[in-house]
Amino acid sequence: MKYGFWQAVAWIIIYLGLVQLPTILALGFQAPSAGSFAAELGAILGLLALGVLAMQAAVSGRHRWFAVGAGMDNVLQFHRQLGIFALLLVLAHPAAMLIANPTNFAFLDPRVNLMRAAALNFIIIATLILVTSSLLRLTFRLSYELWRVIHGVLSILVIIGGLSHALLVNSYFAPDWKKLVLMSVVGLALLLIVESRLLRPLRMLRRPWRVIEVIPEPGNATTIMFEAQGHAGLKFRPGQFVWLTLGDSPFSLQQHPFSISSSAAHPDKLAITAKALGDFTSNLSAVQPGTHAWLEGPYGVFFHDAARSRGAIFIAGGVGITPIISMLRTYRDLERDYPLWLIYACSDADSILFRDELNEMAAHLPLTLVCVLSNPNEEWNGETGYVDADLLARHLPEDNDVIEYFLCGPPLMMDSVEPILIARGAALNRVYSERFNLV
Numbered sequence: 001m002k003y004g005f006w007q008a009v010a011w012i013i014i015y016l017g018l019v020q021l022p023t024i025l026a027l028g029f030q031a032p033s034a035g036s037f038a039a040e041l042g043a044i045l046g047l048l049a050l051g052v053l054a055m056q057a058a059v060s061g062r063h064r065w066f067a068v069g070a071g072m073d074n075v076l077q078f079h080r081q082l083g084i085f086a087l088l089l090v091l092a093h094p095a096a097m098l099i100a101n102p103t104n105f106a107f108l109d110p111r112v113n114l115m116r117a118a119a120l121n122f123i124i125i126a127t128l129i130l131v132t133s134s135l136l137r138l139t140f141r142l143s144y145e146l147w148r149v150i151h152g153v154l155s156i157l158v159i160i161g162g163l164s165h166a167l168l169v170n171s172y173f174a175p176d177w178k179k180l181v182l183m184s185v186v187g188l189a190l191l192l193i194v195e196s197r198l199l200r201p202l203r204m205l206r207r208p209w210r211v212i213e214v215i216p217e218p219g220n221a222t223t224i225m226f227e228a229q230g231h232a233g234l235k236f237r238p239g240q241f242v243w244l245t246l247g248d249s250p251f252s253l254q255q256h257p258f259s260i261s262s263s264a265a266h267p268d269k270l271a272i273t274a275k276a277l278g279d280f281t282s283n284l285s286a287v288q289p290g291t292h293a294w295l296e297g298p299y300g301v302f303f304h305d306a307a308r309s310r311g312a313i314f315i316a317g318g319v320g321i322t323p324i325i326s327m328l329r330t331y332r333d334l335e336r337d338y339p340l341w342l343i344y345a346c347s348d349a350d351s352i353l354f355r356d357e358l359n360e361m362a363a364h365l366p367l368t369l370v371c372v373l374s375n376p377n378e379e380w381n382g383e384t385g386y387v388d389a390d391l392l393a394r395h396l397p398e399d400n401d402v403i404e405y406f407l408c409g410p411p412l413m414m415d416s417v418e419p420i421l422i423a424r425g426a427a428l429n430r431v432y433s434e435r436f437n438l439v
Contacts, residue, residue: 018058019051021185026172042096043172049089050162052082053127054189056155061196062243062299072241072257072299073435080134087131090124107169116168123161126154143279145253156193159186200296201250207231209270209293211246214285219351221275221319222284223261226293233268234295236260238330239304239323239406239434242297244272246287250294256280259322259408259434260298263329264306270295273353275319302406302434306331310402311338315387315417317345317409321353323434324408328361337366341396345372345387345413349380370395387413389420399425408434 026047058066059079066075097104110117130151133140137147163186166173173179213225228234234242241259245252262271276282304312304327314324321344331340346352352371362369372383372391383391397403405426407414414433421431 015055019048019055022051022054022166022182023047025178025181025185026166029175029178030172036100038096038100042093042100045089045096046093046162047166047172049086049093050159050166050186052086052089053155053159053162054186056082056086057159057189057192061192062296063192063196083131083134087127090127094120094124119161120165123158123165126158126161130154130158144256148253148255152193152197156190159189162186201294204245204250204294204296207234207295209295211287211289211291211293212269213289214287216285217273217353218355219275219318219346219353221273221353222281223271223273224284224287225262226270226272226295228268233266234270234298235267236264236270236298237303238264238306238327239302240298240300241323242270242272242295242299245294245296246291248292250296254280255296257299259326261322261325261329263326263333265330265333273319273322273325300434302408302432303327304330304404304406306334306336311340311400312404312406313341313343313396315343315345315405315407315409317387317413318347318351319353320407320409320434322408324406325354325357327406328358328365328367332361332365339397340365340367341370342367343370343372343387343392343395345374345409348373348375349377368395387417389423392417392420392424396424401427403430405431406434407432411435 023044026043056079059075059082062072094104094108097107106112108117108120110121133142133147133150137144142150163183166182167179173182208229209226210229211224212227213223215223215225217223236242239259241257243255243257245255247254258272258274260270261273262269274281274284276284300323302323306327312327314327316324324342328340328342342358344352344358349355352358358369361367370383370391372385372387373380374384374386376382376384385391403426405421407417407421414435418431418433422428
């Protein structure tokens with residue numbers, strides 16, 4: 001299922017309604033307050049901050065029901081932007097309250113009330129750490145695993161702290177029934193964290209996988225083949241991805257997303273292909289057959305429906321071929337005969353992944369294969385340079401209102417190719433892009 005305009009509008013309305021629930025609950029069912037404008041604004045900013053922070057648990061928890069069709073990369077980008085917005089709200093709340101009444105500084109003064117001041121200062125500092133560590137994780141040289149611990153623990157504590165502050169300080173929640181409703185609403189957000197961090201791994205224990213083969217690939221990449229153990233496997237659509245955990249238990253901080261590179265026609269045997277770009281991916285080549293594995297998914301709306309397709313154009317760069325090779329393998333296994341085009345850009349001939357298999361597919365499928373090298377050797381007689389308008393005009397057909405376009409590769413390539421496709425007549429709802437920037 002992929003997004004349409006009205007689906008997007010519906011989810012935005014739902015999100016805004018849920019975020020504003022604490023504010024609606026506070027302002028409703030009571031007479032207007034006689035406080036100053038600054039004080040009322042400060043209270044509303046604080047309640048809105050609590051709503052945004054609580055909803056972050058739904059946005060970031062990889063829940064299949066949330067924003068169905070939006071795509072995981074889009075949802076997590078939205079999560080990052082809302083984190084910045086939440087931080088601004090958290091900082092604006094005490095600022096507005098101090099402007100309204102400077103004596104409110106006593107709430108932050110440990111000399112007046114140590115526990116209350118410590119709790120409020122913690123919320124501010126913890127939210128600042130949450131946002132900055134997420135935006136600047138690589139700058140701070142935080143490992144992904146350490147960042148997950150920091151993010152998970154602080155998220156729970158900030159939400160609990162914000163809830164406690166609203167219940168104990170804000171006169172809007174003086175009635176017991178309002179306290180109960182607010183605790184129930186925010187408590188649901190905390191339950192979502194429990195579901196994603198505890199209940200989901202428990203369910204994964206019933207669906208183990210085992211590494212059956214580790215294959216070295218060109219360009220310092222590795223393919224790992226998995227086989228389902230005691231279950232039917234994982235039904236997925238070609239182009240989707242999973243979160244992988246290696247080891248004896250799914251309760252691990254080392255959980256990383258990878259596109260599935262195998263055919264969707266064989267759900268009991270899955271494969272991922274990854275280039276060595278970090279600590280985790282650099283060690284994939286050392287994984288031994290027989291290693292236990294846990295796959296959470298599938299996720300993503302970057303998929304090709306081979307059973308209903310009337311033709312597709314794939315444009316890949318480097319390791320961005322991995323979700324597309326899954327689509328092509330599925331197309332081959334289902335014996336479909338609709339026309340396909342693949343423009344595959346790499347730095348050099350030694351970096352072309354699945355080269356022999358792609359050539360074989362081009363010989364037996366209605367597939368037009370064009371490899372483009374930016375740094376070719378003297379023996380290369382194919383396309384050189386970069387994927388630009390001239391190259392696409394030479395090899396792609398005119399748009400016919402049914403062809404779908406799938407782009408996956410380096411951000412610079414995708415940012416330059418997308419407007420070219422639109423200029424050629426491709427409608428936005430037929431151009432799908434996948435960016436590997438989830439963590």
